[in-house]
Amino acid sequence: MSEIPSELRYTKSHEWVRSMEDGHLEIGISDHAQEMLGDMVYVELPEVGATVNTGDDCAVVESVKAASDVYAPISGEIVEVNSMLSEAPETINSDPYGEGWLFRLQPVDDNEVDELLDAEGYSEVVEAEN
Amino acid sequence: MPFIPHTKQEIEEMLAVVGVASIDELFSEIPAELVSEQLTHVPAGMTEMEVARLMTARSQQDGNYINFIGGGVYEHHIPAAVWELTTRGEFYTAYTPYQAEASQGTLQLVYEFQSMMTSLMTMDVSNASLYEGASALAEAVLAAVRVKKGINTVLMPRTVNPVYRKAVNSIVKNQNIELIEIPFSIENGATDAAAIQNYSDRQVAAVVVPQPNYFGVLEDVDTLTDQAHEIGALVIGVVNPTAMALLKPPGQWGKEGADIAVGEGQPLGIPLSSGGPYMGFMCCKQKYVRQIPGRIVGRTRDEQGDTGFTLTLQAREQHIRRSKATSNICTNQGLMVVAATLYLALLGPQGLRRVAERCHHNTNTLAQKLCATEGVHRCFNQPFFHEAVIRLDRPVADVLSAIEAQGINGGIDLSPDYPELGNALLTCATETRTIDEIESYATHLERILSR
Amino acid sequence: MLIFEKSLNGRTNPSQAPSEDSVIDDIPQHLLRADEPQLPSVSELQAVRHYTRLSQKNFSIDTNFYPLGSCTMKYNPRACNKYAMLPGFLNRHPYSSERTGQGFLACMYELQQMLLDITGMRAVSLCPLAGAQGEFTGVAMIKAYHQSRGDAERSEILVPDAAHGTNPATATMCGFKVKEIPTDENGDVDVGILRQVVGPNTAGLMLTNPSTLGVFERHILEVEEIVHTAGGLLYYDGANLNAIMGKVKPGDMGFDVIHMNLHKTFSTPHGGGGPGAGPVGVNERLRPFLPIPYVIETSGEYRWAKEDDCPRSIGRLSANMGNAGVLIRAYIYARLLGREGMRRVAEFATLNANYMMRKLQERGVDMAFPGRRATHEFIVTLKKLKDKQGVSAMDVAKRLLDKGHHAPTVYFPLLVPECFLIEPTETESRQELDSFISAFAEILQETETDPDLVRHAPHSTPVRRLDEVRAARELDLAWRDESN
Incomplete structure (x- = not known):
């Protein structure tokens, strides 16, 4: 069974969202998602400064088996990307909720986070897939 | 003569295993009204000797010009060894090398082909080939538009082979890509480099640069390349591979080199054959490797650490990425790649x-x-x-x-x-x-x- | 060892290059190449031996049973190659005049006529260079058709979820959105959902029949009625035409457009990845949009129909008229078979598949659709084996290589877990089928007695299982001379 930390928020499409102290949101893909995709070989990240709307595909994670779009869980402006991943995409496999984060954004509307799934809701999504 | 080996007795035994009385019963799930009568426009079968007679007559009818x-x-002259080896059953009747361990011959050969093409073009990456030259150019246009997200204009010189321009248009027009024709000088037959500058205030995804152009005229590739890069466009070189043994290859054009090089591989050991099968090649700079379509072979290790070859970057392709693939293409012209690789190996650089x-x-x-x-x-x-x-x-x-x-x-x-x-x-x-x-x-x- | 590692600077092959010295001093220096490309410098014998040895590292139809589902790996008759390689065909330039190509054009015209009969369509173009380009052509014609009627709202192509990846990829290339239609538990299209999904935005439905699930789509006439009533067109993916050739005509099922894979059904060689040929057939309403050129006949003379003849054509797809050499091989194959032979192809492909399916069932292998009749192929699922022994379908596939059989198609269709799609084709003898079935049973035994043997297969191939992750992470796509 994959790990689903309780302090994070989630989407049905397997992104996780962490609210940071500076008001930014950190986004990555869940443990379940990295397990399904398998060994990561490449990550394509958005450009810093780009604005994204909820549901936009803004990154791609690629394994040997699949290339999967990562969707913006929330509208906002990309403020930072995890450029270390281009050298070491396998970090997403080893530490999906930590060093394996993908990008950070400044949300347009802080309240949008509350509409995302909590850990319990997300574990139901994962459950339903199995 | 359908090449079916079954004896009468075997047929009966096999039907018994399946538990049906007749072959027709195997088709029982098909609605009866759909089962058709005998074909009417297909003649009766022939023996091999009769076919030999027919085909010899047909081929001789076309004379020898x-x-x-x-x-x-x-x-071009094609060394005898090229097609002697290319039509060996192990190359001729193998499938796409998805089972790498059972396809090391084809895979290593494609890796060698990719090595030869990148060196001939002085580019970083080559794919395992596309259908032929014109559609390869269309794929290059689509790749450039993917790189320059949101920019849908490509400059296409009038000196590019007219059928290439037509084919590219039929292939890319459905994705709302606009091809703008660049004129040539009626005096010297070369593309008007200044025309590119007219578009400096417009957003252009790519400029196509032929060398030599359709007229055989040598374009000023350095200037064209630099001007295209100045307006922020990629450069797609369309070149004759034989010529690249002699002429400056796309990777060396201008200050930065072309970004993508494509062309018709037919001159490399492939007969005229009324127009096909030929082979399109596509090379690019390293940073665009995930934007080009088609199969790519990589060198890796096996479980015991020995060198081996496998298809790689397959996640870009249609069988995995489906509607978001770089292209719908599955085929590479595998057999033509065998011929081209043998041709290049037999001729060598000199x-x-x-x-x-x-x-x-x-x-x-x-x-x-x-x-x-x-x-x-x-x-x-x-x-x-x-x-x-x-x-x-x-x-x-x-x-x-x-x-x-x-x-x-x-x-x-x-x-x-x-x-x-x-x-x-x-x-x-x-x-x-x-x-x-x-x-x-x-x-x-x-x-x-x-x- | 790579050919480059056998190369030695200065070694030349004088008999393969023009002997005369040439004058090139009219080409300005700045347009010339300064360096020499890193092509190998090897003798003719070195090249011949190197590539002969490489060929021996391949599985092929000529050397192994090759039951790849959906690929129709049947015998490629040698006659098709020999007579397509006659000098008169090989030496004809594509831009030479039609007058000097009447023999070749006659073959192409007759091939068009035979394909019309087999498909039940009204017009055929041989241009598309492969199945995927045939698909592109077909969907582009659907688009052109709706546009010609001012029906611009039709922006969606429907595709069953079991379809080949090329179907959705093609729809995207043609500027359509893709909607997937689920499959019901018996392997048929879920007609209830199809009814809900079709509407004024539907441009068309792409369907393979028999489907990629190895079964005949029984609701085809209902599907046809639903899509046509909604104003959409019906596209037939001819990947599985071998299962019904001469028995059922796609035109009779109501399809408006079809592509055929001649490298499957018409036995032209797969060549380690190509070339293919993907002719398209259309009914009357799509005829004006057919890609050019195609052959027409007037009073015994053949010529190409081009832009002037076909002003509404979707245009050209390549610089020439299609993969002529492949088409000639398909033509020869069709002449060898004849009308009776074609029908027998479908019959014996189906007999072989059903025989294998039943024999494997007897050995305890699970079928994805046990209640259905196999077409020319069928699907095995090894989910139980995976759950119980931790041995995957891929492991079994690799172990089959050790036993001298090429593996079936693995993990396609994506809907069925741990699956094999098995297509024996009509040209395999019962002995060969039995040998595969025994090998399969042996491997199932091994998964009990020595599962690691299977997990680490293959053992007898030129290389062991390859590290695909390394291949994709540390891209090594071309050899470079490190000594410079």
Whole structure:
């Protein structure tokens, strides 16, 4: 069974969202998602400064088996990307909720986070897939 | 003669295993009203001997013409070993190498092909080939538009082979990509480099640069490349692979080199064969490796640490990425790649260069001999390679018909595609043409034009 | 060892290059190449031996049973190759005149006519260079058709979820959105959902029949009625035509457009990845949009129909007329078979598949659709094996290589877990089928007695299982001379 930390928020499409102290949101893909995709070989990240709307595909994670779009869980402006991943995409496999984060954004509307799934809701999504 | 090995007894035993009384019963899930009667437009089967007779007659019906036609497809000498080996059953009847351990022959060969093509083009990456030249150019246009997200305009010189321009348009128009034609100088047949600057305030995804161009004229590739890069566009080189043994390859054009190089691989050991199968090649800079379509082979290790080869970057492709794939293409022209790899290995760098030089020498000789006749002139006074445009004093189609009656295919009538050039004839003489054949063409032309 | 590692600077192959010296001094220096490309410098014998040995590292139809589902790996008759390689065909330049190509054009015209009969369509173009380009052509014609009627709202192509990846990829290339239609538990299209999904935005439905699930789509006439009533067109993916050739005509099922894979059904060689040929057939309403050129006949003379003849054509797809050499091989194959032979192809492909399916069932192998009749192929699922022994379908596939059989198609269709799609084709003898079935049973035994043997297969191939992750992470796509 994959790990689903309780302090994070989630989407049905397997992104996780962490609210940071500076008001930014950190986004990555869940443990379940990295397990399904398998060994990561490449990550394509958005450009810093780009604005994204909820549901936009803004990154791609690629394994040997699949290339999967990562969707913006929330509208906002990309403020930072995890450029270390281009050298070491396998970090997403080893530490999906930590060093394996993908990008950070400044949300347009802080309240949008509350509409995302909590850990319990997300574990139901994962459950339903199995 | 359907190549079915079953004996009567086997059929009965197999039906018994399945538990049906007849073969027809195997089709019982098909609605009865859909089962058709006998075919009417397919003749009865033939034996191999009868087929041999038929095909020999058909092939002989088409005669044996001395060929001075080019237009992107060239008659070169093909070493005997090329097709002897290419049609070995192990290459000829293998599938796409998805089961890598059972396909190391094809995979290593494609890796060697990719190595040869990147070196010939001085690019970082080559794919395992595409269908042929024109559709390869279309795929390059689509790749460039993917790189330049949101920019849908591509500049296409009028000096690019007209059928390439038509095919590219039919392939990319459904994705709302606009191809803007860049004019050429009527004096020298080269693309008007200044025209690119007109678009500096527009957003352009890519500029296509042919070398040599359709007329055989050598483009000022350094200037075109730099100007394209100045307006933020990618450069797609469309080149003749034989020529790249002699001419500056796309990776060395201008300050930064072309970004993508494509072309028709037919000159590398593939027969004329009425137009196919040929092979399109595509090379690019490393940073665009995930934007190009088609199969790519990589070198890796096996479980025991030994070197082996496998298809890689498959996540871009249709069988995994489905509607978001870089292209719908599955095929690479595997067998043609075998031929091209063998051809390049047998000729080597110096052999290929000698072929290129001889083609140029012969075309130069041909142009001089043809222009010795009154009323025949070179169209452009510009460096050229491999092909020449000759202007006649009367309609080219009539002259070509008369030449054909003498057993000579004289070239391509340019007037339908380039009316601005008048009675223009595109002609070429590869290394396969002898001086006698060239002189015979000139003699016949002189006689025909003197009538 | 790579060919480059056998190369030695200065070694040349004089018999393969023009002997005369040439004059090139009219080409300005700045347009010339300064360096020499890193092509190998090897003798003819070195090249011949190197590539002969490489060929021996391949599985092929000529050397192994090759039951790749959906690929129709049948025998490629040698006659098709031999007579397509006659000098008269090989030496004809594509831009030489039609007058000098009547023999070739006659073959192409007759092939068009035979394909019309087999498909039940009204017009055929041989241009598309492969199945995927045939698909592109077909969907582009659907688009052109709706546009010609001012029906611009039709922006969606429907595709069953079991479809080949090329179907959705093609729809995207043609500027359509893709909607997936689920499959019901018996392997048929879920007609209830199809009814809900079709509407004024539906441009068309792409369908393979028999489907990629190895079964005949029984609701085809209902599907046809639903899509046509909604104003959409019906596209037939001919990947599985071998199962019904001469028995059922796609035109009779109501399809408006079809592509055929001649490298499957018409036995032209797969060549380690190509070339293919993907002719398209259309009914009357799509005829004006057919890609050019195609062959027409007037009073015994053949010529190409081009732009002037077909002003509404979707245009050209390549620089020439299609993969002529492949088409000639398909033509020869069709003449060898004849009308009776074609029908028998479908019959014996189906007999072989059903025989294998039943034999494997007897050995305890699970079928994805046990209640259905196999077409020319069928699907095995090894989910139980995976759950119980931790041995995957891929492991079994690799172990089959050790036993001298090429593996079936693995993990396609994506809907069925741990699956094999198995297609024996009509040209395999019962002995060969039995040998595969025994090998399969042996491997199932091994998964009990020595599962690691299977997990680490293959053991007898030129290389062991390859590290694909390394291949994709540390891209090594071309050899470079490190000594420079």
